[in-house]
Amino acid sequence: MIDINVIRTNPELVAQKAASKGAKVDINKLLELDTQRRELQAQIDGIRSERNQIADKAAGQRPAAEQLVKGQELKTKLGQLESELKAIDKDYWELLRLVPNMPLADVPIGATEDENVVVKSVGEVPKFAFEPLPHHVIGENLGLIDKARAAKIAGSRFVYLKGDLVRLQFAIITFVLGELGNREVIAKLIKENQLNLADTPFTPVLPPALLKTAPYEASARLNAEEMTYKVAQDDLWLNASAEHTLCTMLMDEILPAEELPLRYIGYSTSFRREAGSYGRDIEGILRLHQFDKMEMEVFSSAESGLDEHKLLVAIQEHLVSSLGLPYQLINKCTADIGKPNAHGMDINTWFPSQQTYRETHTADYLTDYQARDLKIRTKDNTDKPELVHTNDATALALGRILAAIIENNQESDGHFRVPTVLVPFMGGQTKI
Numbered sequence: 001m002i003d004i005n006v007i008r009t010n011p012e013l014v015a016q017k018a019a020s021k022g023a024k025v026d027i028n029k030l031l032e033l034d035t036q037r038r039e040l041q042a043q044i045d046g047i048r049s050e051r052n053q054i055a056d057k058a059a060g061q062r063p064a065a066e067q068l069v070k071g072q073e074l075k076t077k078l079g080q081l082e083s084e085l086k087a088i089d090k091d092y093w094e095l096l097r098l099v100p101n102m103p104l105a106d107v108p109i110g111a112t113e114d115e116n117v118v119v120k121s122v123g124e125v126p127k128f129a130f131e132p133l134p135h136h137v138i139g140e141n142l143g144l145i146d147k148a149r150a151a152k153i154a155g156s157r158f159v160y161l162k163g164d165l166v167r168l169q170f171a172i173i174t175f176v177l178g179e180l181g182n183r184e185v186i187a188k189l190i191k192e193n194q195l196n197l198a199d200t201p202f203t204p205v206l207p208p209a210l211l212k213t214a215p216y217e218a219s220a221r222l223n224a225e226e227m228t229y230k231v232a233q234d235d236l237w238l239n240a241s242a243e244h245t246l247c248t249m250l251m252d253e254i255l256p257a258e259e260l261p262l263r264y265i266g267y268s269t270s271f272r273r274e275a276g277s278y279g280r281d282i283e284g285i286l287r288l289h290q291f292d293k294m295e296m297e298v299f300s301s302a303e304s305g306l307d308e309h310k311l312l313v314a315i316q317e318h319l320v321s322s323l324g325l326p327y328q329l330i331n332k333c334t335a336d337i338g339k340p341n342a343h344g345m346d347i348n349t350w351f352p353s354q355q356t357y358r359e360t361h362t363a364d365y366l367t368d369y370q371a372r373d374l375k376i377r378t379k380d381n382t383d384k385p386e387l388v389h390t391n392d393a394t395a396l397a398l399g400r401i402l403a404a405i406i407e408n409n410q411e412s413d414g415h416f417r418v419p420t421v422l423v424p425f426m427g428g429q430t431k432i
Contacts, residue, residue: 001220001373002099004034017102020109020334025098033092040085047078097220100339101369104306107343110333116346117333122317123326125350126408132352133414135406136284139165141414142432145285156282157274157289161402164432168405168418169292169398171425173267176294176319176395177204180265189314195307202265202296207245209268210236215248218373220340220366227272242268242295243392250299250376255388257380261300261308265395268293285399286358294395301378302368305389306343309365312393313345316361319396323419325404326350328357342367349404360400363393 007014007027015027051074108117139145144165150158161169179185180202187199212235216222221244222237224230229238239245246266255262269292281287296315298308313329320327330346337344343365348357368387371377377385409417415431423430 001097002101002369003372004096014099018100020103021100022335023100023339025095030095033088033095037085037088037092040081040088044078044081044085047074050074101342101367103334103337104343107337108331108333110335113336115333116336117331119329119331121328122321125326126352130412132407132410134284134353135403138406138410138414138416159285159288165402167426168432169402171422172396172398172401173294174425175422177265179319189318190311193310193314195311197304197307197311198261200261200263202263205246205264205266207242207266207268209239211239211245211248212236215251219244219248220370229271229273238271239268240272241270242266242293243297246295246297247370247390247392248374251374253376254385255299255378257378260378261298261304264297266295266297285403288399292398296393296395298391299376299388302389305367305391306365308391309343309363312363312391316347316363316393320347320349322421323405325408338364340366340369350408351404352407360397360404361394364391366390
């Protein structure tokens with residue numbers, strides 16, 4: 001949620017930035033409600049003060065008749081004003097939460113994802129002496145991917161992963177946990193990217209896969225219409241990505257400044273309805289209702305928030321490069337970075353069967369937007385509490401990265417090579 005003081009001070013700029021994200025929000029109406037609720041709150045505070053004064057005067061004595069009459073008048077008036085404030089508050093908070101975060105200056109202005117900017121391309125696109133097959137064909141031929149049997153029991157867009165592909169997924173998980181838990185790896189990336197950060201390693205977390213409505217809404221990540229599954233009989237939602245239950249983990253807490261940054265790497269099975277995407281990526285494991293992800297989440301000071309964002313992107317590049325996959329780094333435009341984000345970067349990895357780069361990673365810098373509603377703050381020995389800044393980023397989306405590994409490492413006999421960095425975690429196996 002954006003700071004209302006920013007809107008009061010720069011309403012035209014906020015309206016302009018919101019429009020650049022395609023957000024439809026009435027800033028003038030919001031400011032009217034803001035003025036009304038402040039005026040009502042001032043009246044309520046005045047009446048409460050007057051009632052306290054009457055109570056103090058009558059302390060230990062029987063109230064005079066005029067005091068009783070006055071007290072009743074104030075009570076009635078207070079009830080009326082509180083009722084008015086409650087009605088205005090409802091509209092005010094709903095409208096305020098519609099205002100997106102302000103994009104940073106270097107975010108490209110754009111109306112669609114087609115206006116995202118390619119920052120760089122890394123790695124050589126593989127050349128094959130044969131027609132490269134889609135990952136799902138290779139996986140099905142090898143008995144590693146079974147969507148037909150999954151459809152019998154769960155419907156479309158579910159899958160059984162089997163055999164060596166499961167072992168490969170757990171090899172990837174072990175590799176990522178090792179890299180992100182290695183202080184030397186973090187320090188090297190910080191130095192290479194000239195960042196002013198501590199070399200704190202990432203703490204592994206297995207987060208809940210369900211969360212309540214209130215924290216989900218406060219995280220600004222709940223997308224009920226297109227993405228998120230609701231548990232019918234409970235106030236619970238299936239998490240749509242691991243960072244949704246990571247970013248809410250420290251809700252309502254004050255974090256000691258000396259403990260920052262707090263860096264977490266979470267692994268979770270995630271669930272998405274994918275409404276509106278039917279017809280896209282029906283085959284294979286690129287777009288499923290159930291999938292596994294490893295997500296990075298960082299809580300930091302305001303001063304280091306942007307550098308933490310840059311570190312997460314550097315880690316993403318390091319992981320993809322270590323797996324030997326060609327990729328493009330993308331600076332996402334205003335229409336594509338998302339409502340709560342101030343900045344967003346994607347990594348798109350090469351898929352030979354499609355002869356194009358497909359999104360496999362995203363990195364989001366949310367400044368204090370998310371922390372404000374979640375009430376996550378930090379404090380040192382002297383200063384008053386301040387909101388932390390939050391970052392989240394994909395370490396690896398397991399289905400998509402498995403698909404990319406299969407396609408880029410396929411051989412003419414229908415098998416595929418195991419990336420060199422994963423061989424030790426596969427018991428020395430070099431091919432599947």
